[in-house]
Amino acid sequence: MSNLLFSLLTQIALRTKEGFVRQTGHLEATQTQFLLTLLKTYQNTVLGQHWKFEEIKTVEQFRERVPVLSYGFYHPYVDQIAQGQANILTSEPVVYLNLSSGTTGKHKLIPVTKRSRKNRQIINQVAQGFLAEAVQKRQISLGKMLLTSSLQLTGYTEAGIPCGPVSVGDLRLSNFLYKQIFVHPYEALKPSDDLARHYVCLLFALQYPNLGIFGANFPVLALRLADYLEKNALELIQDLEKGTIAEWLTLEPELRGILTKQLTPQPGRAAHLREILHSEGRLTPQLVWPSIGCLVTARGGTSDFYFQRFSDYFGNTPIFGGIYAASEGAFGVYHDLDNDGAILAINTGFYEFIPSDQWDVEQPKTLLPQDLKVGEQYRILVSNYNGLYRYDVGDVVEVVGFYHQTPMITFKYRYKGLLSSTTEKTTEYHVIQVMGQLQQEFSLPLENFCITLSEKEIPPHYLVNIELRSGHFLPNPQQFVTQFDYKLREIHTSYAVKRNNSQVPPPRLRILAPGSFAKLRQHLLDKGMPESQLKFPHISEDRQFLTGLNVEKEVHP
CATH class of the missing domain: 3.30.300 (GMP Synthetase; Chain A, domain 3)
Incomplete structure (x- = not known):
């Protein structure tokens, strides 16, 4: 059943990817259609009426009428949404608010609707299709995935809208079928204590010797998970052998009961892991799961620094970037293993780019994707179904090539960083x-x-x-x-x-x-x-x- 489900998901992903590939050969038409549909859909919102979206018929009219904007402009509107007011930035109900990490500034809240969520699912499927194609070329077999991201919300607004990290929203709002690809139960992502969550996910994953994908939002978290495996090796082996969960973990009692019922003693697997620990002096993902076909984690930016340490834990396992995304949207999709170039996600947002000679200008002149040059760096702007228009993401990207007509970009750094x-x-x-x-x-x-x-x-x-x-x-x-x-x-x-x-x-x-x-x-x-x-x-x-x-x-x- 698991193999049948995986095959079904792969076929869906491959079809979605092929549709995206066709769009990359019609860049201007795809981007124009996306923008005009977006404006028509949201023309009766507060901002849609303010800028008179119903009058805009061309890309140039949109760029002339709407200024380049940062989060400071949107903040009061998001406050209204949080209080329960409707039709502010989006015509659809806001089902979630993405909370940004605030690494280089204050936290931001970004509206999520069913439609914006569907767009993110589509670009995720495109990435899965590219991954399936890439591993097939290298004759790599993929199986279930280990991912230890939390399901814990940050809280609720006064109107009852849930809010939290984008990864939490992605997991909570994801399609039921995609939850089945995890090597551990979905409930294993629910512990509020970070160590407990990592531990139980590892425990379930250790039962499964043919793990296919090792996933982490960022490379530093992949190293952190490998460190948890190494430091808790003896306890994990003992629990694996007995089908128990360590009593010393800070784990909610009801959740402990639910997870324990899904464990079965694995004395044979435990003995094998004990032999590895005795002969190698530690457990690493590569030693425990030699079947891992690839790692899925963020590429670009700070990632290369952490990748230098990956060989110690993962050997030469290839790394796939998935999608280049942030709380504000998905901006690119990776098309191959061990490659930093992400194809601009032209089916999930309308994009403009600020060239470096305009970075100090309050209302800069922007370029469209077809105007970009390989080797140049730009700040990226996005308009999308999160209710953002000409939004300055704050990321600096470099164009590294073109996929058909569509630019491939690599994230370099945060502009304010x-x-x-x-x-x-x-x-x-x-x-x-x-x-x-x-x-x-x-x-x-x-x-x-x-x-x-x-x-x-x-x-x-x-x-x-x-x-x-x-x-x-x-x-x-x-x-x-x-x-x-x-x-x-x-x-x-x-x-x-x-x-x-x-x-x-x-x-x-x-x-x-x-x-x-x-x-x-x-x-x-x-x-x-x-x-x-x-x-x-x-x-x-x-x-x-x-x-x-x-x-x-x-x-x-």
């Missing part, structure tokens, strides 16, 4: 490149890092805050920080100019105590950030961001 001692505007992408090179040059695996600015000096120094992985040390920290400075000059012209004329002082290295980023992680969770959205920024203008962490050594060049 900039670090400046003076005016050099160092991005997260810059420092990830540098730190990746330094890890290889010094054969030094890092647990994590974050570049901040010193508090007292004017202009401030860059502080290169690093935590070394357990069992490693840095023999020549002076050379490390000197090389950081040299390599950042190589790839970042503005930094090089301002360093060469002493506008920016030399950087300093700070080696943080072991466990520092685990402590920071817990601090962010305690502040209310859901684990599924937890992304450590690799640069921060908040000079208090790492306050409270123990600095073992500070090195000045």
Whole structure:
């Protein structure tokens, strides 16, 4: 039955993908049709009447009439929706409010309707179709999926609308059939305690030696799950053997009963895993599930830094990006394994792009997808069924090619995620490149890092805050920080100019105590950030961001 269901879902996904591929050959027509249908559908909403959508007949009329907007404009309208007012941004009822992670600013609430949810499901199916095609070419077999995302809502508005991370909404609103592809019961995603949720998902997955897909919203969460497996190996094996769930877990009693009833003792599988633990000294996903065909997690941005550690846990297992998306919508779909290029999701949104020479303009001149150039970077705007129009997502993307007529883009960094001692505007992408090179040059695996600015000096120094992985040390920290400075000059012209004329002082290295980023992680969770959205920024203008962490050594060049 499981194989039949998987085959059915694959066939649906392949058909949906083929329809999308045809659309990529008719870029302008597809985008125009999407926009005009969107405007007609929402013409009687508050914003639709304000901008007189019924009068707009062309793409150019839309761009002339509606300004480029950020979330600040939408905030009061979302407040009205939260209070229960209808027909504000969408003509359909709002069934959920996506809560953004707030990594680079305040949390945002984005309306979700059945129609916007259906569009997201469609682009997910397109991604599944591309994945099915890619693994077939490589003769990879896929089976059930391990995914430990939470089902916990953040809360409800005064009108009773549920709100929470987009991943929670996706799981709660997903089609029944797609819930069947998980290797664990759907209820295993319900524990409110993060460790308990990961533990029970792993426990059910360990029963199933032929796991096909290892999924995580972000690469750092995939590493976190691998760490849970390694640290709790003995307890997991014991529970697997007996068909029990560890009593020390913080697990809701009723949920514990429901999950325990679905477990059966697996002494044979437990014995096999115990042998692996004895011979290898640990359990890793690759050792436990050699059948894993691919990993599904976010690509682009900070991902490459974490991918450098994947081989230790996953070997050479290929990585698929799924969809490039955020709380505000889905913007791209990946078409192959181990590839950072996402095809613009032209069937789920209308897109415009702000070229770099317009980034400081209040109402910038925008380009349409057909006007983009390979190798150039742009800020992306979206109009979609979440009730957003010419919305500045805040993401900087680079065009890496075209799929038929449609651009392929790679997420680089958040536009507001900039670090400046003076005016050099160092991005997260810059420092990830540098730190990746330094890890290889010094054969030094890092647990994590974050570049901040010193508090007292004017202009401030860059502080290169690093935590070394357990069992490693840095023999020549002076050379490390000197090389950081040299390599950042190589790839970042503005930094090089301002360093060469002493506008920016030399950087300093700070080696943080072991466990520092685990402590920071817990601090962010305690502040209310859901684990599924937890992304450590690799640069921060908040000079208090790492306050409270123990600095073992500070090195000045």
